[in-house]
């Protein structure tokens with residue numbers, strides 16, 4: 040390329056500093072090149088029969104190539120490689136976002152049809168066609184998840200406390216190992232475990248909310264242990280020592296100094312572990328079953344839950360197929376909203392409980 | 399009630415690593431004893447054995463005796479928690495509890511131990527301790543603000559207030575002023591002068607002038623080489639240590655000739 044645009048600064052001949060002065064490309068030039076690449080790609084795909092996917096693929100490749108070549112010609116190799124890698128990483132990110140966005144889009148598209156008052160206030164009791172709702176399943180999911188949390192959090196938190204504050208040697212390594220193994224347990228196995236456990240006591244027909252809660256708790260415990268363990272490890276030793284030096288026994292130090300200091304992280308971890316299990320289907324399918332009416336008592340008979348509800352709406356539609364499919368999608372939408380809400384709650388917890396310096 | 403501490407033949411280990419060997423020292427009540435010596439010679443390690451904080455570290459153990467007013471602190475039936483209630487400690491880095499207010503930090507010794515105390519008594523105690531630590535005037539209007547929001551020097555004085563609020567007999571200070579500016583350092587030195595009326599104070603310091611200014615007695619620790627245990631080389635009145643020490647190594651260290 041010609042260099043006469045740079046003639047003026049060069050004649051001034053500034054003393055060579057430690058920083059090399061570079062020619063720059065304005066941002067719009069790069070964007071322009073990239074867009075040109077995309078347009079070119081679209082044109083290219085039109086040759087082979089236009090499709091958005093092909094246009095995008097051709098366009099992104101051409102755009103990236105264009106930016107690389109132009110940068111290389113003007114700014115040299117290092118900068119060009121930098122840009123190339125940047126565009127590759129960004130493209131990868133874009134590809135990763137496609138499933139997420141299209142998933143949310145599909146669920147919204149199909150789920151909004153029945154996202155109405157009835158859905159939240161009516162059960163499926165004596166509903167065989169249109170109408171009805173998932174009130175019973177929403178309540179069931181809330182009750183069973185809450186119960187699972189009540190079971191899993193004390194066990195998980197105490198295990199984490201043991202691992203961080205008390206454990207050492209072989210027992211600690213063994214527990215860590217088993218927690219790791221538990222993390223990988225397929226959810227159906229957790230369901231079968233709870234099923235086997237309860238049918239031992241109550242016979243083969245036992246279907247109880249609490250069975251589902253136990254199955255979910257089995258899935259939750261390793262997640263709770265892991266996240267709480269990480270958070271407790273982050274509590275600086277200085278605070279423990281400060282407490283010991285005041286003549287505070289160890290257990291009180293754990294309860295009154297370590298746990299409050301870690302509260303934000305613990306709350307976040309627990310909330311995210313709830314989000315992890317709230318949409319589990321398989322274990323609930325075999326332990327809790329499904330009913331059409333509302334059952335609030337997890338110790339008495341089947342209950343409905345959102346994932347199982349969605350499953351049966353899809354697989355066993357009654358007379359009005361479309362109505363059943365709509366309800367399934369709305370249940371799915373609701374599950375996604377629940378998980379998102381739990382994530383927001385987790386963030387709020389970590390903000391709210393974070394130790395304040397507040398000068 | 400200040401107390402005398404007699405240490406005899408104390409050896410301190412981290413697992414199998416002998417960090418400090420054969421210390422004999424006698425710490426007088428109502429006085430300030432300074433511990434000086436090069437980095438890594440075991441000053442902090444020694445200090446932490448005096449209130450049984452050493453064994454908090456996994457693998458930490460000691461041999462020998464630490465006797466306070468006739469009672470062996472490492473005796474069979476002695477509860478380390480009780481020892482720590484009588485021998486308070488201020489750490490090298492200020493470490494106020496981040497979840498507690500200024501008030502809560504000073505009251506921590508009482509509250510964490512669930513000691514029953516009337517609100518008004520506790521208020522008095524907090525005020526007294528903060529005054530004792532020379533911090534009251536700076537914080538009296540914001541007692542409910544987080545303790546971590548104070549400046550470094552203020553935080554260190556808050557930690558001193560926290561330590562004296564449990565009314566210990568002995569106060570151990572591990573380089574309490576090493577992270578502070580000269581003004582805060584002076585404030586803490588003045589404070590030590592006041593505190594020694596009531597407490598026995600042991601202070602570790604790298605600052606020779608500080609040791610000379612504040613202490614009555616000084617112990618000099620040293621190492622023979624890397625991997626060797628630290629030893630108490632000389633223990634004498636501060637005047638003697640800084641004027642005319644018995645041991646050549648002490649003189650070398652104090653005048654900056656060593657290694």
Ligand SMILES: Nc1ncnc2c1ncn2[C@@H]1O[C@H](COP(=O)(O)OP(=O)(O)OP(=O)(O)O)[C@@H](O)[C@H]1O
Pocket residue numbers: 412415417435436437438439440441442443444455
């Ligand atoms: N937690 C620990 N585990 C194992 N060894 C340790 C531990 N803490 C200290 N040591 C070792 O014990 C020796 C004495 O350390 P100590 O911290 O008492 O030195 P110090 O005199 O306080 O030094 P400084 O002036 O730098 O604070 C050193 O060799 C150190 O490596």
Ligand SMILES: [Mg+2]
Pocket residue numbers: 441442443572
């Ligand atoms: Mg030290």
